Amino acid sequence: MTRTILISGASIAGPALAFWLHHHGFRPVIVERAPAARDGGYPVDVRAGALDVVDRMGLLPAVRDAHVDSRGGTFVGARGRVIARVTPDEVTGSPAGRDVELPRGDLARLLHEHTRDDVEYLFGDTITALEQDAGGVHVTFRNAPPRTFDLVVGADGLHSTVRGLTFGPEDRFRHDLGFAFAGFSLDEATNVGRNLDREFVAHNTPGRMAGVNAVRGRHRLIGMLAFATPPGFAVDPGDVPAQRDVVATAFDGGGWEVPRLVEAMRSAEDFFFDTVSQIRIPGWSRGRVALVGDAAYAPALLSGQGTSLALIGAYVLAGELAAAGGDATVAFTAYERALRPFVERNQELAKSGGAGLIPQTRTALWMRNAVLAALPYLGPVKRLLTGGVDEAARSFPLPDYERSIAAKPLPRDDVG
Ligand SMILES: Cc1cc2nc3c(=O)[nH]c(=O)nc-3n(C[C@H](O)[C@H](O)[C@H](O)COP(=O)(O)OP(=O)(O)OC[C@H]3O[C@@H](n4cnc5c(N)ncnc54)[C@H](O)[C@@H]3O)c2cc1C
CATH class of the missing domain: 3.30.9.30 (D-Amino Acid Oxidase; Chain A, domain 2)
Structure with missing residues (x-):
C-alpha cells in the first residue's frame, strides 16, 4: 500500500502535489535543490481550473492578493516611437480581472508556507540515484542518508533529475x-x-x-x-x-x-x-516513479500555461492516487489519460506564441505590428486572434475526487 511519496522540486507542482497528497492521507516528503524557498522572479499566470485548484486549497485570497495587476505593454521602434499598445486581455483573450498573474517565487512561497507544517522539506539537497523494486524506491541523496519510499515523483522542472535518472537523457524528450x-x-x-x-x-x-x-x-x-x-x-x-x-x-x-x-x-x-x-514524453510514469508539471510536460514559457498545468497536474495526480486507494499502476494510468489531451492542447499554444513575440523576418514583424495596432478596433473579431489561451485553459473540467474517494477510503490507521 502506498504511503510515503518523495517529491523532487519545491516550486509549483511539488508543494501543490504535497498538499493534496497530505490531504488524501499520504505522507509526502519534498527534496529541493535550492537552500530555501525563494520569492520574487518573473510573473506567471494562474488561470481557469488552476484557480479552482488554489481555491480548493484555501489559497485563492492570498493568490489574488499577490496579483501584479499588469496594465499590459507597449511595443516601440528603435527610437522609442510607440508602435502598438496591448492590454493583458488582448494577449490572452480572457476577460480583464479573471486570471491572476503573480511572481513565480511568490506563488512558490505561498505553497511552501501552506504545506510546511504537514510536509517534511529537505532543502539544499538532491536525489543522486534511484533504484526501484517490489519493496519500493531506494533513494540516494547528495547530503541526507539513503531512504526508501513507496513512490517518487519528479516535480523538478524542465531539466528534471528524476526524469533523467528514470526515463533517460533529456535530449530525447526536449x-x-x-x-x-x-x-x-x-x-x-x-x-x-x-x-x-x-x-x-x-x-x-x-x-x-x-x-x-x-x-x-x-x-x-x-x-x-x-x-x-x-x-x-x-x-x-x-x-x-x-x-x-x-x-x-x-x-x-x-x-x-x-x-x-x-x-x-x-x-x-x-x-x-x-x-x-517543451517536454514531450510518451509516458509520464515508469513503475513507482512519475512526473508532474514542467518535468513531464513543460509547455514552454510562450504558452503562458506552465504554471496552470503544474497546479492542475498535481491535483489530478494526487486525486487519482487517492481514488485508486494508493494503487500507483491504476492511478498513474488514470492521471495520464485524464490530462494528456489538455496538456497537448496547451502545448500547441506555444507554437504560435513565438511568431507573435519574436517575428523572424521584416515582413512577419510588419504584419505582427499591424495586427497589434489594429487590436483595439477589432471588437469581438479579436477573439479569433487572441482567444486561444483562454479557450485552451478552460478545456479541462476539474474532477471532484472527494466523491470517488468516499467510495474507496484509504485505511488511515497506519499513517503517521
Ligand atoms: C522566463 C520564464 C517565464 C515564464 N513565464 C510564464 C508565464 O508567463 N506563465 C506561466 O504560466 N508560466 C510561465 N513560465 C513557466 C513556469 O515558470 C513553469 O511552467 C512552472 O514554474 C512549472 O512549475 P514546476 O513546479 O513544474 O517546475 P519549476 O517551477 O521549474 O520548478 C522546479 C523546481 O525543482 C527544483 N529542482 C530542479 N532540479 C532539482 C533537483 N535535482 N533536486 C531538487 N530540486 C530540484 C528547482 O530548484 C525548482 O524549485 C515561465 C518560465 C520561464 C523560465
Whole structure:
C-alpha cells in the first residue's frame, strides 16, 4: 500500500502535489535543490481550473492578493516611437480581472508556507540515484542518508533529475522551439524603463526582442533579451559566462535601449538563461516513479500555461492516487489519460506564441505590428486572434475526487 511519496522540486507542482497528497492521507516528503524557498522572479499566470485548484486549497485570497495587476505593454521602434499598445486581455483573450498573474517565487512561497507544517522539506539537497523494486524506491541523496519510499515523483522542472535518472537523457524528450531567453533584474540606476509602472515595453527587430517588464512598478524591473536560435543551438547549461556572451552577440549593434540592457545583463547576479523548450514524453510514469508539471510536460514559457498545468497536474495526480486507494499502476494510468489531451492542447499554444513575440523576418514583424495596432478596433473579431489561451485553459473540467474517494477510503490507521 502506498504511503510515503518523495517529491523532487519545491516550486509549483511539488508543494501543490504535497498538499493534496497530505490531504488524501499520504505522507509526502519534498527534496529541493535550492537552500530555501525563494520569492520574487518573473510573473506567471494562474488561470481557469488552476484557480479552482488554489481555491480548493484555501489559497485563492492570498493568490489574488499577490496579483501584479499588469496594465499590459507597449511595443516601440528603435527610437522609442510607440508602435502598438496591448492590454493583458488582448494577449490572452480572457476577460480583464479573471486570471491572476503573480511572481513565480511568490506563488512558490505561498505553497511552501501552506504545506510546511504537514510536509517534511529537505532543502539544499538532491536525489543522486534511484533504484526501484517490489519493496519500493531506494533513494540516494547528495547530503541526507539513503531512504526508501513507496513512490517518487519528479516535480523538478524542465531539466528534471528524476526524469533523467528514470526515463533517460533529456535530449530525447526536449523539443526546442527555436528561441532562447535571458531574464535578469535591472536596478533603477540603469535608467531603463524607469517610468514604467506594472507594464512592459519591448522592441523587436527580426528574430530579436529586447524588453523591460516593470512587475511592481519601478522597484521590480526585469530585463528580457530573447532571440531566435538555429537548429541544434546549445550552450553549456553550467557555463554562465558563455551564456552571457551568446546573448550579447545576438544583440550586438541593437538600437533602442539594447546596449544598456546588454550591459546590465552582463553583470546581473540573478541572470537566467535557457532555450524556450517543451517536454514531450510518451509516458509520464515508469513503475513507482512519475512526473508532474514542467518535468513531464513543460509547455514552454510562450504558452503562458506552465504554471496552470503544474497546479492542475498535481491535483489530478494526487486525486487519482487517492481514488485508486494508493494503487500507483491504476492511478498513474488514470492521471495520464485524464490530462494528456489538455496538456497537448496547451502545448500547441506555444507554437504560435513565438511568431507573435519574436517575428523572424521584416515582413512577419510588419504584419505582427499591424495586427497589434489594429487590436483595439477589432471588437469581438479579436477573439479569433487572441482567444486561444483562454479557450485552451478552460478545456479541462476539474474532477471532484472527494466523491470517488468516499467510495474507496484509504485505511488511515497506519499513517503517521
Ligand atoms: C522566463 C520564464 C517565464 C515564464 N513565464 C510564464 C508565464 O508567463 N506563465 C506561466 O504560466 N508560466 C510561465 N513560465 C513557466 C513556469 O515558470 C513553469 O511552467 C512552472 O514554474 C512549472 O512549475 P514546476 O513546479 O513544474 O517546475 P519549476 O517551477 O521549474 O520548478 C522546479 C523546481 O525543482 C527544483 N529542482 C530542479 N532540479 C532539482 C533537483 N535535482 N533536486 C531538487 N530540486 C530540484 C528547482 O530548484 C525548482 O524549485 C515561465 C518560465 C520561464 C523560465
